[in-house]
Amino acid sequence: MDRTNGITLHELTKTWPQPGGAERLTVFSGLSHTFPPGSRTAIVGPSGSGKTTLLQMVAGLEAPDGGFVEAPKAPELGYVFQSPALWPHKTVRSNMRYGLGEHLFSGADPLEEARYRDILQALELEDLQGKYPATLSGGQAKRVSLARTLVTRPSCLLLDEPLGALDGALKDRVLDFLLEWVHWTEATLLYVTHDHGEARRICTRVLEVRDQGLVEVG
Numbered sequence: 373m374d375r376t377n378g379i380t381l382h383e384l385t386k387t388w389p390q391p392g393g394a395e396r397l398t399v400f401s402g403l404s405h406t407f408p409p410g411s412r413t414a415i416v417g418p419s420g421s422g423k424t425t426l427l428q429m430v431a432g433l434e435a436p437d438g439g440f441v442e443a444p445k446a447p448e449l450g451y452v453f454q455s456p457a458l459w460p461h462k463t464v465r466s467n468m469r470y471g472l473g474e475h476l477f478s479g480a481d482p483l484e485e486a487r488y489r490d491i492l493q494a495l496e497l498e499d500l501q502g503k504y505p506a507t508l509s510g511g512q513a514k515r516v517s518l519a520r521t522l523v524t525r526p527s528c529l530l531l532d533e534p535l536g537a538l539d540g541a542l543k544d545r546v547l548d549f550l551l552e553w554v555h556w557t558e559a560t561l562l563y564v565t566h567d568h569g570e571a572r573r574i575c576t577r578v579l580e581v582r583d584q585g586l587v588e589v590g
């Protein structure tokens with residue numbers, strides 16, 4: 373599969389306003405980094421260090437104060453948020469169809485249909501297709517949110533603690549599937565996690581958010 377999209381950060385600076393007019397918090401300062409096409413990088417760091425802020429800037433959801441990001445836009449870029457963002461009025465099946473695009477889900481394309489079924493099965497969502505998001509557990513909603521992004525087969529994938537709400541055995545199975553999926557699609561992966569073991573299983577590099585930048589660890 374031809375995968376040509378990498379991600380480049382050019383001299384990124386990002387600050388956030390603080391309550392009560394206090395001095396702005398600087399999360400990143402002059403951060404430059406290249407994630408080559410097909411690379412798999414874990415982003416780790418303490419809570420509040422800036423991992424989500426980084427993904428938001430890569431996705432174009434937050435503007436940096438200085439510098440710029442080169443990255444593809446959706447649907448080439450897929451972003452699974454830390455908190456699942458599902459359409460509350462749509463069933464699991466409709467949420468996934470929405471990700472895929474109704475036109476691609478007409479049943480006319482057997483390959484698309486097969487891809488949808490594979491992901492549904494691998495993420496153990498088959499029995500949940502008729503449910504609404506409000507009736508799902510945290511781990512189920514997280515898997516639907518992941519599935520909805522994977523079906524679009526993005527060439528760049530941003531995952532923010534995708535396995536956070538899953539128990540040990542299920543976590544292992546989903547991680548195996550994710551690894552297979554990134555190998556198959558050759559997607560460029562940015563994977564935010566607190567779990568270094570998980571980071572090393574799926575990624576070839578681990579970067580920590582430190583000193584308003586990214587530092588290679590391990």
Ligand SMILES: Nc1ncnc2c1ncn2[C@@H]1O[C@H](COP(=O)(O)OP(=O)(O)OP(=O)(O)O)[C@@H](O)[C@H]1O
Nearest residue numbers: 388389397399417418419420421422423424425426
């Ligand atoms: N919208 C916002 N407005 C003001 N401050 C923010 C905003 N979003 C994040 N911050 C602050 O920026 C810092 C980095 O937050 P971020 O969510 O990126 O951290 P994180 O490393 O992803 O944390 P966690 O591991 O807990 O998810 C934190 O101090 C946070 O309070």
